[in-house]
Amino acid sequence: MTGDTSTHFPQRSDSPALRFSSRLPGFYELGISQRREIIQDMAQIDPKQSSTSESFGDFSTLNAELVNVFIENGIGTMALPLGVATNFHINGRDVLVPMAVEETSVLAAASHGAKLARLGGGFITSSTAPIGTGQIQLYPLKDLDYDKILTEHTEELIAHAHDGQQRLLARGGGVRDIRWRFIDAISSLVIYVDIDTRDAMGANLINTICEKLSKRIAELIPCEMGLRILTNLCDKRMARARCRVPKEALSNQEFSGPEVVERIVNAYLFAAHDVYRATTHNKGVMNGIDPVVIATGNDWRAVEAGAHAYSCRSGVYQPMTHWSKNAEGDLEGEIELPMAVGTVGGVTTLHPTAQAALKLLGSPNAQALAEIIVSVGLAQNLSALRALASEGIQRGHMSLHEGNLRLAAQRDRH
Numbered sequence: 001m002t003g004d005t006s007t008h009f010p011q012r013s014d015s016p017a018l019r020f021s022s023r024l025p026g027f028y029e030l031g032i033s034q035r036r037e038i039i040q041d042m043a044q045i046d047p048k049q050s051s052t053s054e055s056f057g058d059f060s061t062l063n064a065e066l067v068n069v070f071i072e073n074g075i076g077t078m079a080l081p082l083g084v085a086t087n088f089h090i091n092g093r094d095v096l097v098p099m100a101v102e103e104t105s106v107l108a109a110a111s112h113g114a115k116l117a118r119l120g121g122g123f124i125t126s127s128t129a130p131i132g133t134g135q136i137q138l139y140p141l142k143d144l145d146y147d148k149i150l151t152e153h154t155e156e157l158i159a160h161a162h163d164g165q166q167r168l169l170a171r172g173g174g175v176r177d178i179r180w181r182f183i184d185a186i187s188s189l190v191i192y193v194d195i196d197t198r199d200a201m202g203a204n205l206i207n208t209i210c211e212k213l214s215k216r217i218a219e220l221i222p223c224e225m226g227l228r229i230l231t232n233l234c235d236k237r238m239a240r241a242r243c244r245v246p247k248e249a250l251s252n253q254e255f256s257g258p259e260v261v262e263r264i265v266n267a268y269l270f271a272a273h274d275v276y277r278a279t280t281h282n283k284g285v286m287n288g289i290d291p292v293v294i295a296t297g298n299d300w301r302a303v304e305a306g307a308h309a310y311s312c313r314s315g316v317y318q319p320m321t322h323w324s325k326n327a328e329g330d331l332e333g334e335i336e337l338p339m340a341v342g343t344v345g346g347v348t349t350l351h352p353t354a355q356a357a358l359k360l361l362g363s364p365n366a367q368a369l370a371e372i373i374v375s376v377g378l379a380q381n382l383s384a385l386r387a388l389a390s391e392g393i394q395r396g397h398m399s400l401h402e403g404n405l406r407l408a409a410q411r412d413r414h
C-alpha cells in the first residue's frame, strides 16, 4: 500500500503521531495481556509503576476471562471506589446500599439523606411489574386497515412471540400488550410490544422478540422494515419512593426547622421553573442512582436515558423529585422514574462485585432493586437540597474533599 510503512502495530516511539494512532487492525485478535502491553506502551505507562499511579487495574475481581466475555478489545479494568451508604430504612427494613462512584461526598450525602428520612419512618416504595417495551417500525407499502389487521392478529402475534420462550413464561413473564400508532411525518407504522421480563433487565430478550415478531408482521402488512429495538423510555416499568422528614430534624445554626422546610420547597420550585436548575437538581438525583446501578452491574446509560426522557414528558424538562410541606409542617418528598434494572443475567450474574452488591442488598428481585435505587436518588437529592437551602454545599464537600487535595498536592511535589 502506497505510503503505508507501519508494521502491524506501532512500535515504542517518541513520535506522538505513532503513539496516538487509533487504527489498530487485528487488535481484537490478540490476547488480553498483549493488548494491555500495546496500550501501556502507546500511552507510555510503565507497568512497574505503583498502583497509585496510572494503571489499567488489576484482575483480582474482574479477571481477564470476564473482561473478554463482557467487551471487545479489553485491556484491563477501570476501578471505582465502592462504598456502602448507611441509614437506609425502606418499607420497614434496614438496607445497606453498595455504591460505586468516584465523587467525594456522594456516600456521605446519601447516608445523611437516609438518616433524615429515617426520622420520619424511612422510605415507602412501590413499583409496577418489570415491563419493558420494544418498538417495531415499518413503512407500509399499501394503504391497509392496520387497526383491523393488528387487532385481529394480536393474540396470534403474542403466541408467536412466546414460542421458544418457555423459561420466561415459566418465570411468569411474557408479552403483556401489543399497541401501535402511525406517525405521518415519517410514514411509519410503529408497533409497541410490552414485555414482562421478570428479574432480567431484558434488553436482549425484548430485541429478540421484536425481531422475531417483525417477520410475522411483514407477512400481514406488506412493508419495508425499519428499526426493531427496545425503548429506554420504559414508562411501564416505574419505581416510586416517598419519605417524610420531621421539621425539627432540619434545623441548623442558621435556620429553624420550619424555615429549612420552606427553603427546600422553594429550591424544588426553582428547579420546576428553571431548566438550568432542574438539570443540576437531577444530576444530584443521579448521583445517588447511578452508583447503585453500577455496583449491581446494571446499565446506567439506559437508566440515565430513561430518567431524563421521563423528566421531559410534559414537554418541559422537570425535576425528578417533588418536595412539599404537609399539614403538620413536615417535609415530604417523592420520586417516580422508569427503572430498567435486573438482578439476573448478563453482568449482574457474572460480575463478582455485582453479585456481592446484590447479596449485600439482601438478594432483591428486579422490582425491589428498582425501589431501593429510587430511594437512594431521593435521599441524595434531599441531602443536596438541605445543604443548598441552608449553609451551602461547599463546607461539607470541601472538608471531605481535603484528602483528594492533599494527595494531589503530594503528587505535584514528586
Ligand code: MEV
Binding pocket: 103, 280, 281, 282, 283, 284, 285, 287, 384, 385, 388, 393
Ligand atoms: C453535585 O454533584 C450535585 C449537586 O449540584 C446537586 C444539586 O445542586 O442539587 C449538589
